[in-house]
């Protein structure tokens with residue numbers, strides 16, 4: 290689990306990607322839902338920008354942002370907190386030389402969980418890939434969303450719960466249920482959030498992201514994005530294969546290692562092959578065909 294705390298709302302590097310009408314509208318709606326008290330949930334295939342968008346939206350609320358990544362090992366102790374470790378106090382009273390009195394005090398120390406802190410102090414929580422955590426762990430969120438309390442189950446705390454701060458909000462993200470390592474989402478939890486399906490970005494938005502992330506020039510970024518999209522299209526446009534990350538990696542490596550972005554350049558062909566071959570092969574299952582598809586599209590660059 291990772292936690293990110295952010296108090297400032299500096300304009301982020303990806304600001305101009307989100308200035309596009311599609312994102313502007315989506316971000317405005319999301320902020321409205323959050324301010325009305327509803328959690329927002331972005332769902333969609335891997336690598337289309339859900340986490341980046343969720344963090345961007347969360348930052349817009351001008352409250353500290355806490356990021357929790359869902360995983361099967363996430364426990365109530367991680368979320369709520371627990372008494373861990375020991376503090377030991379030893380008093381050696383040797384005032385009278387012949388008499389020795391030793392007093393020992395052992396206490397457990399409370400370590401707050403990330404959800405506890407976020408709920409208590411009114412953070413905006415980004416719960417990334419929440420369906421990778423077990424449904425038992427996610428049950429905690431039912432009480433948080435419905436009763437506005439965080440129950441302190443099994444924490445040995447003398448309090449049974451803490452109240453949710455009125456500013457506390459959650460932005461969830463998830464991959465579709467057919468992904469490996471994803472649990473079925475509980476209807477009760479889904480019922481309490483506003484789920485917005487995200488699909489691949491427009492060409493312009495993808496080019497803007499690639500330029501943002503790699504500082505590559507627009508023409509080269511566009512050529513790379515087009516190449517990846519065309520390969521994807523030749524696989525019936527399967528959404529969850531060859532994400533934006535492939536374009537970012539090709540552009541990044543081409544920039545850092547001075548590979549000329551040109552379909553006739555063998556080094557660029559090899560780069561395109563290395564970045565996409567495994568994904569294409571996983572769909573075609575035919576090595577020759579996979580190579581041909583990639584090289585045919587690469588040579589058009």
Ligand SMILES: Nc1ncnc2c1ncn2[C@@H]1O[C@H](COP(=O)(O)OP(=O)(O)OP(=O)(O)O)[C@@H](O)[C@H]1O
Nearest residue numbers: 303306334335336337338339340341342498501533
């Ligand atoms: N608006 C943006 N500005 C800059 N980079 C972006 C933007 N959106 C996405 N990216 C980059 O695209 C890549 C994929 O984005 P992200 O991790 O947010 O996708 P995701 O849908 O959450 O993926 P996953 O489901 O695999 O976690 C990352 O490298 C991210 O930094």
